[in-house]
Amino acid sequence: MKSKDSLKKTSIALLLLAMVATLAGSASADQVILNPDGVGDTTALALVHGGILPVELRTNWGVNTTDDGDTSYVWNKGAAYNTDLYALEDVSLAGTITSVTVYIKARAEGTATQESASTAIKIGDTVALCVPVTLGTTYTTYATTYYTKPGTADAWTWSDINALQAGVSLRRAKGAPGALDSRCTKVWVVVDYTECEWIGETAWAAGDRYNEEQGNWATYTPYDADSTVILYAGQTMEAGTVQFSEPDGDGDVTITITLNSGWRFEDVAENVKIQDYDVAPSSHPSPGLFDHKGDASGSPFSIVVPGNYFYGVHVDVEWEDCG
Numbered sequence: 334m335k336s337k338d339s340l341k342k343t344s345i346a347l348l349l350l351a352m353v354a355t356l357a358g359s360a361s362a363d364q365v366i367l368n369p370d371g372v373g374d375t376t377a378l379a380l381v382h383g384g385i386l387p388v389e390l391r392t393n394w395g396v397n398t399t400d401d402g403d404t405s406y407v408w409n410k411g412a413a414y415n416t417d418l419y420a421l422e423d424v425s426l427a428g429t430i431t432s433v434t435v436y437i438k439a440r441a442e443g444t445a446t447q448e449s450a451s452t453a454i455k456i457g458d459t460v461a462l463c464v465p466v467t468l469g470t471t472y473t474t475y476a477t478t479y480y481t482k483p484g485t486a487d488a489w490t491w492s493d494i495n496a497l498q499a500g501v502s503l504r505r506a507k508g509a510p511g512a513l514d515s516r517c518t519k520v521w522v523v524v525d526y527t528e529c530e531w532i533g534e535t536a537w538a539a540g541d542r543y544n545e546e547q548g549n550w551a552t553y554t555p556y557d558a559d560s561t562v563i564l565y566a567g568q569t570m571e572a573g574t575v576q577f578s579e580p581d582g583d584g585d586v587t588i589t590i591t592l593n594s595g596w597r598f599e600d601v602a603e604n605v606k607i608q609d610y611d612v613a614p615s616s617h618p619s620p621g622l623f624d625h626k627g628d629a630s631g632s633p634f635s636i637v638v639p640g641n642y643f644y645g646v647h648v649d650v651e652w653e654d655c656g
Contacts, residue, residue: 362431365424367522369394373418373498374455378407378517394419397501397520400438402472409503410514416453416462416502421522423495428526429655430489434478435499436521441468441506442513449506449515452477454522455498459484462502468515494524531651533599534566538575538646543618551618553610553645556586564590564648572596572650573632584640592632595653604649605629609641620647 372394382391383404390398396405397419409415435452448465452475455461461483466475481487499522507513539562540554550568558579566572573592580586588607598604608614608623623645627636638644 362525363428363528364523364525365426367421367424367494367497367499367524368398369419369499369520370422371420373420373500375416375418375500377415378409378417378501378503381406381408393417397517400519402518403516404518406516406518407501407503408514408516410505410512412505412508414451414462414465414502414504416460416500418453418455418460418498418500419520421494421497421499424491424524426491426526427653428528430491430494430524430526432478432480432525433489433494433497434476434523434525435463436474436476436519436523437501437517438472438474438519439468439501439503439515439517440472441470441515443470443507443511445469445506445513445515446508447506449504450475450517451502453500453502454479454483456482456493456496465502468506472518489524497522527655529653529655531597532654533649533651534570534572536564536566536572536648536650538644539563539565540643541613543614543645544616549617551645551647553614553618553643555613556640556642556644558586564592564646564650566596566648566650566652570652572648572652575646577644580640581637585637586640587635587637588644588646589633589635590629590646590648592650596632597651597653598629598632598634599649599651600630601649603628605634605636606647607636607638608645609639610643610645611641613643614645618645618647620645623647 439450451463451465463477501517503515505512506515537552538554540552543551561576564573576589578587603626605627606620606623607625625638
């Protein structure tokens with residue numbers, strides 16, 4: 334039987350392992366909440382704003398940015414469904430979207446006898462309404478989650494999110510006699526996504542190994558006017574391309590580095606380092622000692638170097654890991 338000290342040490346070790354496993358994950362789950370931010374393609378519901386909201390919010394979309402119960406809301410007492418759609422706040426985010434959920438907070442004026450409310454969402458030309466629900470007499474939250482774009486198996490993109498409209502569809506909660514209206518006081522959307530991380534890599538323009546025997550994969554490129562080679566990161570990942578121009582009137586060559594989607598230049602000083610050679614190099618390279626250096630922030634990036642027969646092109650890059 335283990336002693337108390339032994340069990341304590343084992344517990345601490347397991348806890349540390351769990352912490353390491355958590356920290357080792359390459360991406361984390363996150364979410365963003367989007368509120369109505371303007372009029373959408375359809376405004377068909379009646380409006381109560383209570384007279385206390387700011388003037389700019391005394392609109393169908395404006396009253397649904399608040400959660401103030403019967404102070405401000407949209408409503409319908411008609412036999413047919415009417416629908417409001419609202420523009421939403423824009424976001425500038427990155428990551429893999431896992432779901433989009435539309436929420437409404439709604440109630441019936443009295444005891445309902447039929448379904449009378451549904452969430453509404455529009456992307457492109459597609460308007461999707463959820464299965465209608467029967468409302469209670471107190472404000473309750475109802476939600477519909479979409480793991481792909483409505484009516485398709487296509488994954489969500491951030492462009493979709495910024496083009497999205499959301500809202501609510503209402504009809505009367507009880508027919509005549511004594512018709513009861515259905516009310517909605519708030520609409521919002523939650524986007525769940527996996528946040529990406531940027532992983533740093535060393536990249537070299539494709540070519541021949543500096544020295545096979547030293548076990549280093551660094552490569553140099555024989556010069557070929559107006560040619561393009563692959564920029565390899567981590568030895569096997571295609572990070573982009575490196576283009577060598579024709580010599581200009583002074584005999585100089587412009588080297589242009591273009592990164593692929595999902596790659597960027599690492600935010601460090603002198604993230605581009607280039608050495609020209611008149612004979613093929615054979616010793617292990619030291620990029621920090623290369624003659625020509627640049628600070629690249631956006632792709633493509635160009636740098637002018639002296640014309641020569643061989644070039645070592647070293648780039649510090651990062652790739653987007655969304656797990």
